[in-house]
Amino acid sequence: xxxxxxxxxxxxxxxxxxxxxxxxxxxxxxxxxxxxxxxxxxxxxxxxxxxxxxxxxxxxxxxxxxxxxxxxxxxxxxxxxxxxxxxxxxxxxxxxxxxxxxxxxxxxxxxxxxxxxxxx
Amino acid sequence: xxxxxxxxxxxxxxxxxxxxxxxxxxxxxxxxxxxxxxxxxxxxxxxxxxxxxxxxxxxxxxxxxxxxxxxxxxxxxxxxxxxxxxxxxxxxxxxxxxxxxxxxxxxxxxxxxxxxxxxxxxxxxxxxxxxxxxxxxxxxxxxxxxxxxxxxxxxxxxxxxxxxxxxxxxxxxxxxxxxxxxxxxxxxxxxxxxxxxxxxxxxxxxxxxxxxxxxxxxxxxxxxxxxxxxxxxxxxxxxxxxxxxxxxxxxxxxxxxxxxxxxxxxxxxxxxxxxxxxxxxxxxxxxxxxxxxxxxxxxxxxxxxxxxxxxxxxxxxxxxxxxxxxxxxxxxxxxxxxxxxxxxxxxxxxxxxxxxxxxxxxxxxxxxxxxxxxxxxxxxxxxxxxxxxxxxxxxxxxxxxxxxxxxxxxxxxxxxxxxxxxxxxxxxxxxxxxxxxxxxxxxxxxxxxxxxxxxxxxxxxxxxxxxxxxxxxxxxxxxxxxxxxxxxxxxxxxxxxxxxxxxxxxxxxxxxxxxxxxxxxxxxxxxxxxxxxxxxxxxxxxxxxxxxxxxxxxxxxxxxxxxxxxxxxxxxxxxxxxxxxxxxxxxxxxxxxxxxxxxxxxxxxxxxxxxxxxxxxxxxxxxxxxxxxxxxxxxxxxxxxxxxxxxxxxxxxxxxxxxxxxx
Amino acid sequence: xxxxxxxxxxxxxxxxxxxxxxxxxxxxxxxxxxxxxxxxxxxxxxxxxxxxxxxxxxxxxxxxxxxxxxxxxxxxxxxxxxxxxxxxxxxxxxxxxxxxxxxxxxxxxxxxxxxxxxxxxxxxxxxxxxxxxxxxxxxxxxxxxxxxxxxxxxxxxxxxxxxxxxxxxxxxxxxxxxxxxxxxxxxxxxxxxxxxxxxx
Numbered sequence: 001x002x003x004x005x006x007x008x009x010x011x012x013x014x015x016x017x018x019x020x021x022x023x024x025x026x027x028x029x030x031x032x033x034x035x036x037x038x039x040x041x042x043x044x045x046x047x048x049x050x051x052x053x054x055x056x057x058x059x060x061x062x063x064x065x066x067x068x069x070x071x072x073x074x075x076x077x078x079x080x081x082x083x084x085x086x087x088x089x090x091x092x093x094x095x096x097x098x099x100x101x102x103x104x105x106x107x108x109x110x111x112x113x114x115x116x117x118x119x120x
Numbered sequence: 121x122x123x124x125x126x127x128x129x130x131x132x133x134x135x136x137x138x139x140x141x142x143x144x145x146x147x148x149x150x151x152x153x154x155x156x157x158x159x160x161x162x163x164x165x166x167x168x169x170x171x172x173x174x175x176x177x178x179x180x181x182x183x184x185x186x187x188x189x190x191x192x193x194x195x196x197x198x199x200x201x202x203x204x205x206x207x208x209x210x211x212x213x214x215x216x217x218x219x220x221x222x223x224x225x226x227x228x229x230x231x232x233x234x235x236x237x238x239x240x241x242x243x244x245x246x247x248x249x250x251x252x253x254x255x256x257x258x259x260x261x262x263x264x265x266x267x268x269x270x271x272x273x274x275x276x277x278x279x280x281x282x283x284x285x286x287x288x289x290x291x292x293x294x295x296x297x298x299x300x301x302x303x304x305x306x307x308x309x310x311x312x313x314x315x316x317x318x319x320x321x322x323x324x325x326x327x328x329x330x331x332x333x334x335x336x337x338x339x340x341x342x343x344x345x346x347x348x349x350x351x352x353x354x355x356x357x358x359x360x361x362x363x364x365x366x367x368x369x370x371x372x373x374x375x376x377x378x379x380x381x382x383x384x385x386x387x388x389x390x391x392x393x394x395x396x397x398x399x400x401x402x403x404x405x406x407x408x409x410x411x412x413x414x415x416x417x418x419x420x421x422x423x424x425x426x427x428x429x430x431x432x433x434x435x436x437x438x439x440x441x442x443x444x445x446x447x448x449x450x451x452x453x454x455x456x457x458x459x460x461x462x463x464x465x466x467x468x469x470x471x472x473x474x475x476x477x478x479x480x481x482x483x484x485x486x487x488x489x490x491x492x493x494x495x496x497x498x499x500x501x502x503x504x505x506x507x508x509x510x511x512x513x514x515x516x517x518x519x520x521x522x523x524x525x526x527x528x529x530x531x532x533x534x535x536x537x538x539x540x541x542x543x544x545x546x547x548x549x550x551x552x553x554x555x556x557x558x559x560x561x562x563x564x565x566x567x568x569x570x571x572x573x574x575x576x577x578x579x580x581x582x583x584x585x586x587x588x589x590x591x592x593x594x595x596x597x598x599x600x601x602x603x604x605x606x607x608x609x610x611x612x613x614x615x616x617x618x619x620x621x622x623x624x625x626x627x628x629x630x631x632x633x634x635x636x637x638x639x640x641x642x643x644x645x646x647x648x649x650x651x652x653x654x655x656x657x658x659x660x661x662x663x664x665x666x667x668x669x670x671x672x673x674x675x676x677x678x679x680x681x682x683x684x685x686x687x688x689x690x691x692x693x694x695x696x697x698x699x700x701x702x703x704x705x706x707x708x709x710x711x712x713x714x715x716x717x718x719x720x721x722x723x724x725x726x727x728x729x730x731x732x733x734x735x736x737x738x739x740x741x742x743x744x745x746x747x748x749x750x751x752x753x754x755x756x757x758x759x760x761x762x763x764x765x766x767x768x769x770x771x772x773x774x775x776x777x778x779x780x781x782x783x
Numbered sequence: 784x785x786x787x788x789x790x791x792x793x794x795x796x797x798x799x800x801x802x803x804x805x806x807x808x809x810x811x812x813x814x815x816x817x818x819x820x821x822x823x824x825x826x827x828x829x830x831x832x833x834x835x836x837x838x839x840x841x842x843x844x845x846x847x848x849x850x851x852x853x854x855x856x857x858x859x860x861x862x863x864x865x866x867x868x869x870x871x872x873x874x875x876x877x878x879x880x881x882x883x884x885x886x887x888x889x890x891x892x893x894x895x896x897x898x899x900x901x902x903x904x905x906x907x908x909x910x911x912x913x914x915x916x917x918x919x920x921x922x923x924x925x926x927x928x929x930x931x932x933x934x935x936x937x938x939x940x941x942x943x944x945x946x947x948x949x950x951x952x953x954x955x956x957x958x959x960x961x962x963x964x965x966x967x968x969x970x971x972x973x974x975x976x977x978x979x980x981x982x983x
Binding site: 262263327330331332334335338339340365366368369370372373374376377380381384385386387388390392393394395396399403406748752755756758 | 797800801802804805808809811812813815816819820822823826827830831832907908909910911912913914915917918932936940949953
Binding site: 085104 | 338362366370396398399402403406453454456457463464465466468469
């Protein structure tokens with residue numbers, strides 16, 4: 001892929017990726033089903049997001065062949081830079097907006113806000 | 121009254137209503153268009169224009185077209201500036217100046233949008249097109265057709281913002297259109313929609329250029345030119361394009377969300393319905409901050425080239441310059457909140473971004489010192505490009521320290537959205553970006569056109585710009601500290617501000633004189649070109665590869681792609697006094713054929729935007745189909761290149777060698 | 784584009800490598816685009832303005848079906864690309880044809896969900912949450928639709944001109960695009976639907 005001979009990604013690669021992805025998808029689905037009662041703590045969020053990130057890595061490697069081939073460095077560098085920028089933008093925005101939302105909610109709305117936001 | 125049973129959306133004859141100010145604008149625009157069209161018919165140059173310019177995929181041509189459009193937009197933005205200064209100098213107490221509040225708001229909104237997104241970006245992409253392939257020893261950019269499409273999309277955006285002068289109104293919400301003001305409820309007219317679509321269309325062009333130039337730098341460098349041997353201009357473009365690639369998608373999304381709010385009744389940023397206007401501010405500045413670094417980095421690159429060439433000394437501290445570019449690029453993504461310290465975030469958030477803001481000043485400082493160290497013990501020639509650099513050093517430092525000052529949240533609370541802020545960012549953009557690109561234009565003009573610009577008029581222009589700029593903006597720093605807010609079209613006489621506003625107006629008039637000198641310089645230089653010919657291709661005793669070609673360079677740039685082993689490879693060649701191959705072995709070269717599809721795609725994009733603005737719903741749908749068809753047609757074109765035979769290359773090279781002998 | 788005489792031009796592999804890398808860079812920009820939409824969704828997902836939240840609106844079995852369909856299409860797309868590199872034209876048409884159908888099924892299911900929500904009064908106009916939901920998921924859907932258009936053009940081109948270098952290169956780009964869309968869907972599936980349903 002990319003700078004490489006594209007048939008670096010073999011049938012085995014696609015098959016392994018496919019099976020693993022199905023497994024990860026179903027596992028996430030089952031976890032969610034078991035927690036419909038609504039007490040969604042951070043552990044649950046981390047578990048589900050973790051499964052998603054794992055599946056992303058699986059598909060990047062097994063479907064897209066990221067990192068394979070004679071000189072894959074450039075694609076990886078661009079990819080990691082994107083991850084860094086996206087993390088800064090998304091996490092930064094979440095931090096900023098969370099902070100702003102709390103501080104800029106009017107006193108009359110604050111109880112409602114805290115109830116919705118933090119389940120207080 | 122709607123004609124054609126709604127076929128024209130909300131476009132009615134009322135859109136053509138004008139007041140005095142817009143009438144003058146429309147008349148001048150129309151006269152300009154009539155003049156150009158008339159000249160084309162008179163000299164029978166339509167075919168020539170189409171074949172040699174409008175359908176060209178040659179970045180040397182595309183660069184010139186970018187600069188032409190950018191300069192026209194600079195003039196329009198400058199006219200806005202003149203109006204604003206006139207207004208603020210005269211609209212005191214009982215007097216209310218020549219503009220109504222509504223007009224004034226349209227003028228400052230247009231001014232900011234035009235200057236940043238069309239004048240500055242246009243000059244930048246223009247210079248990159250002209251210089252980048254030559255400096256890396258390549259024949260072209262990575263994707264020539266995409267390059268042309270990017271230019272024409274830029275032009276389409278410019279056309280859209282200009283047509284808003286004639287048909288309908290422009291936005292009154294500032295150059296960034298904050299909601300809730302920019303939402304449908306408070307801006308029900310077409311103005312904000314015009315703003316959204318002209319910025320969106322040009323933004324897509326910019327994003328495509330970012331990809332194009334990044335791949336060009338990474339994949340098309342000539343043999344031996346490792347990353348650490350690239351000219352500093354190329355490094356700076358690299359950093360800038362990395363920023364373009366990661367910042368512009370945020371702009372695309374934000375504009376789209378605002379448009380969805382306005383057109384489909386969504387609630388992203390509305391003042392009710394679960395919207396959050398602060399999220400818009402957050403997103404738009406997550407793009408907006410990288411944008412200003414996108415503009416300044418190539419200007420830094422231009423100065424690196426110029427300081428080395430005109431000090432006749434290699435650039436000091438190459439490695440630290442590269443490090444500084446990377447640091448600036450990376451840190452650009454971590455400071456954006458400093459544009460809205462006062463929106464209400466807590467001290468922890470503000471402090472983090474304040475500290476990051478101060479840190480980002482450090483690599484810039486490193487660059488300034490490296491330029492000064494380059495000059496130290498050099499044999500400096502004070503040609504016009506070097507003067508622009510000296511002007512930059514003075515002004516950019518002033519603006520820079522003002523910026524670091526505002527990076528302290530507590531101080532920013534005092535001066536946010538005051539004229540102090542306005543003075544700061546104009547100092548950076550004019551002193552940094554504009555001076556840099558003017559320097560670049562003067563420096564690379566001979567390479568592009570084959571003759572030099574008149575030196576004396578260039579110097580007059582520079583001094584008018586420098587003195588005019590300081591006269592116009594130093595008072596604004598003071599006014600800001602006195603409490604003057606930005607974007608005001610009237611104020612009380614008792615405030616005692618008028619004197620300084622009058623000084624500022626005089627300053628802008630001096631800048632206007634500077635612009636007049638520049639126009640005169642170009643006209644006079646064209647008239648006198650035969651006595652200013654650049655026969656050697658190296659008018660400045662340059663150091664980098666572009667100076668090894670003729671002026672102008674042949675369409676294929678290099679008959680034989682160069683192989684380098686040093687930084688400043690052309691300088692190394694000149695020093696070693698290598699004897700060139702008497703009879704080089706030329707091989708045929710494949711170059712891209714012209715294509716009218718690029719201008720067609722952009723024309724459809726323009727109509728798409730126009731239709732979206734006026735709710736002429738069938739128009740965007742049809743145009744989108746058309747664009748898809750154009751793309752498919754382009755991909756089915758198997759014969760998109762033509763061959764230049766070895767004989768033709770021989771002839772061109774021989775002719776250029778003859779010219780060099782007369783140098 | 785191969786010529787009999789010796790031309791000074793970048794060879795095919797280098798040219799392909801440049802194009803494929805350029806497309807990869809484009810996909811990175813598309814990631815930032817989706818990241819912005821995700822950030823917006825994350826900020827607005829509690830802004831239901833008194834209306835329903837994800838918990839009330841999403842059906843997990845439905846979404847699992849969509850997910851598995853798209854995942855399978857990503858797999859079949861990969862197999863199609865393998866066949867393209869081996870020069871097996873008929874297999875290419877078959878696998879990409881299957882990918883197309885699966886993609887179309889996915890899109891149909893998604894549009895059905897949208898239609899259902901709108902018809903019961905939960906359109907994008909009702910709240911910040913719903914605006915963000917429709918836009919994030921809808922943008923992904925638009926990308927899928929674009930991919931399907933591209934796929935149909937490619938299937939047509941392959942049938943007409945066979946597996947020439949340009950077509951194989953474009954199938955490579957298309958596959959990159961299609962895999963990328965499945966990866967984005969993983970996050971939509973997790974962050975919008977799964978997290979939406981488990982949170983109060």
